[in-house]
Amino acid sequence: MPATKDEIADRFMELAVRYGYRRTAVEDVARELRISKKTVYEHFASKADLRRYAIELSARRQRARVESLLTAPTALGRIQQAIEVALSDARAFYESQPDAHTVEPPELTAQVNDLVFLPMVRDLLIEGGAAGEFDVPDPDMTAAFFVAMGTEAVRMVRDDPACRPEPLLLESVRRLVGA
Numbered sequence: 001m002p003a004t005k006d007e008i009a010d011r012f013m014e015l016a017v018r019y020g021y022r023r024t025a026v027e028d029v030a031r032e033l034r035i036s037k038k039t040v041y042e043h044f045a046s047k048a049d050l051r052r053y054a055i056e057l058s059a060r061r062q063r064a065r066v067e068s069l070l071t072a073p074t075a076l077g078r079i080q081q082a083i084e085v086a087l088s089d090a091r092a093f094y095e096s097q098p099d100a101h102t103v104e105p106p107e108l109t110a111q112v113n114d115l116v117f118l119p120m121v122r123d124l125l126i127e128g129g130a131a132g133e134f135d136v137p138d139p140d141m142t143a144a145f146f147v148a149m150g151t152e153a154v155r156m157v158r159d160d161p162a163c164r165p166e167p168l169l170l171e172s173v174r175r176l177v178g179a
């Protein structure tokens with residue numbers, strides 16, 4: 001049975017994370033799935049299209065998973081939970097893949113973060129503002145700051161999975177929203 005578009009994208013993402021985007025070829029994906037390159041190209045016009053779809057698919061799934069874990073009654077509480085989930089996921093990934101930092105393409109991570117955490121945090125900032133929880137004049141810029149701080153915290157976890165940047169990151173988030 002031929003692979004579906006999502007199966008092809010999933011395998012591409014697995015290989016790209018393991019070996020790096022540049023070293024992952026369409027041939028590798030086809031071989032892993034026991035399909036022809038032609039089948040891959042029936043779904044995707046190019047490797048760049050495959051990459052874009054794989055990132056978007058991964059981001060949609062990640063956002064749905066993270067949102068399903070957010071149970072706090074306040075927007076700030078859900079932002080804090082999102083941070084904890086992101087750092088916990090990063091820690092688990094780097095502990096299970098100790099060499100990932102040498103091949104993991106940072107641009108893939110950045111793109112997924114931009115598609116997952118940036119809009120999710122922006123939406124929570126808008127929600128918290130509407131509820132009178134805090135006043136953030138520019139939710140887009142504030143969300144970008146949160147994601148940048150979170151990305152740096154993930155880098156710290158990557159370099160030392162035992163480090164715990166959560167308390168400092170959570171305090172910084174509270175300061176940015178004036179809570």
